[in-house]
Amino acid sequence: MAESSLTKFAYQALQQGKGLIGIAHKEISTKIMELIVPQAIPETSPVTPELLFELRKAIKDLEEIDWIEAENGFYPKSLLFEAPWFEWLKNYPLVWLDMPSTWKRRIKRKYQEIPIEINKEKYPEYYLQNFHHQTDGYLSDHSASLYDIQVEILFNGTADAMRRRVIAPLKKGINLNFSGTDTSNLKIMDLATGTGRTLQQLRAAFPKTELTGLDLSGAYLKQASRYLNNGESELVQLIQGNAEKTPLLKESFHAITCVFLFHELPNKARDNVIKECFRLLKSKGVLIIADSIQINDSSEFVQVLDNFHRIFHEPYYKDYIQDNIESKLSESGFTSIKSDKYFMTKVWSACKP
Ligand SMILES: C[S@@+](CC[C@H](N)C(=O)[O-])C[C@H]1O[C@@H](n2cnc3c(N)ncnc32)[C@H](O)[C@@H]1O
Numbered sequence: 001m002a003e004s005s006l007t008k009f010a011y012q013a014l015q016q017g018k019g020l021i022g023i024a025h026k027e028i029s030t031k032i033m034e035l036i037v038p039q040a041i042p043e044t045s046p047v048t049p050e051l052l053f054e055l056r057k058a059i060k061d062l063e064e065i066d067w068i069e070a071e072n073g074f075y076p077k078s079l080l081f082e083a084p085w086f087e088w089l090k091n092y093p094l095v096w097l098d099m100p101s102t103w104k105r106r107i108k109r110k111y112q113e114i115p116i117e118i119n120k121e122k123y124p125e126y127y128l129q130n131f132h133h134q135t136d137g138y139l140s141d142h143s144a145s146l147y148d149i150q151v152e153i154l155f156n157g158t159a160d161a162m163r164r165r166v167i168a169p170l171k172k173g174i175n176l177n178f179s180g181t182d183t184s185n186l187k188i189m190d191l192a193t194g195t196g197r198t199l200q201q202l203r204a205a206f207p208k209t210e211l212t213g214l215d216l217s218g219a220y221l222k223q224a225s226r227y228l229n230n231g232e233s234e235l236v237q238l239i240q241g242n243a244e245k246t247p248l249l250k251e252s253f254h255a256i257t258c259v260f261l262f263h264e265l266p267n268k269a270r271d272n273v274i275k276e277c278f279r280l281l282k283s284k285g286v287l288i289i290a291d292s293i294q295i296n297d298s299s300e301f302v303q304v305l306d307n308f309h310r311i312f313h314e315p316y317y318k319d320y321i322q323d324n325i326e327s328k329l330s331e332s333g334f335t336s337i338k339s340d341k342y343f344m345t346k347v348w349s350a351c352k353p
Contacts, residue, residue: 008067011080015063018157025153029099040103044307054300055343059158062343066161074168075205082204083160084227088152091145095153098146102133111313115140124242126266127216132312138194138216144223148195155344162345163198166257166288167205169338169349173286177351178254184208189253189280191243191273192216192261196224196236202257203233212237212253214246244272250279255286262291263320270323274332281352287334289348293341294321304344 033041047055070077105113114120114128114137129137132150136143151159174186186209190199193213202211213228213236215221221238228236241247243261256277262270277287295302309317325348329337334350341347 004071007077011067011077012063014081015059015157015161018152019059022153022156025095029096032099033103037103037107040106042106042310044310045303047303051300051303055304058301058343059156062158062161065342066164069164069168074171075164075201079164079201079204082200084148088149092149094142095146095149098135098142101135105130105133105135105313111315113137123216124244124269126269126316129315130313131264132314138220141219141222144195144217144219147220147223148197151197158343160197160201162342163259163290164201165340165342165345165347166198166259166290167201169340169347170202170255170257170286170288171205173288173349173351174255177284177286181254184210186210186255187212187253188255188257189214191256191258191277193224193238194220194260196221196228196238198257198259199224199228199236203228203236208234210234210237212239214239214241214243216240216242244269244276246276246280248280251282251285253280253285254282255288256281257288257290259290260292262289262323262325263314263317265320266316267319267323270320270325271328271332274325274328274334278332278334278352283352285352287329287348287350287352289325289350290345292317292321293344293346294323294325297341297346301344 030041066080069075070080105111111130112128113130118139120128131137134143155162178186183206186206188202188206188209188211190202190211190213193199193215194217196213199211199213213221213224218240221240225238243258258273258277261273265273281287292305293301295305305321308314326337326339329348329350333352335353336351337348339346339348
């Protein structure tokens, strides 16, 4: 009991530390922008004390459920402390060095600065952009080395806690629909896996399961491979491809997760990804999608959603936050559709009949 309280305290302290670093980073970078490039500062509505209170409360609630689900055995408590800390520390100065080029892009409204050596025919047109002003878009090792730290800073250290929210509905769905199947015979796919942070969480929760990750970015997949396939744990398979139309056989997976992809897709592509998930899942297969909360989810946070697409280049976000994902899921044939919210993330779960 005493040991558990101590671990919880350590977890809360770690989260608080990450939160403070995120806030300090954003405050310092805004001050520098005010001094050097005031024209790069986006017009946003100010965060009121009431909103700040609600945000802090939502983060506390997220941390509480993150702790409770670890205590309930959905994943090991050690996962709450896991991250490539040394890599992140080593790469953190690069985030600062990269900033002037993101300011320039913001001022000049240049959102299609992709490395010239990239064969554009291999990617859908909507993908060839600097989402959130990311240097090289998703298409370089440089971008891949900064991405995780930038997301941690953006969400004040809560990114992995939000990603972990896919684990409980995933385990519950699998236990219900595939109760007789040994976990080593299960196949789970993480679509748009990026640098593999969700796969990292899944690997801890499903140590023996066959895990596959798919993404359009070869550079991000290389980064994922470095993090995932370097120890004693089972090999994770990584595939470069489009989540709208994968090169994989139908009914290949017992479950699919997809985290933080949908807000970066045009409406039609969101439709296609859901249909592709339906095709890839076995009968009774489980789909878990996690992405930004939407406009109707929280009247308090509407302003945060509005500020988000003013600050970052997120061309499909406005459409996404108004999209009816539930009806897309049911039109594609999914049933048992449910959703829950955790801080800035909404998690949908659905089953293939
Ligand atoms: C915001 S990142 C999320 C990455 C990861 N799931 C996470 O939680 O950090 C979006 C990812 O989606 C990938 N992506 C975007 N469109 C895609 C598509 N049509 N097919 C496959 N991957 C795609 C990008 O390369 C990028 O890695």
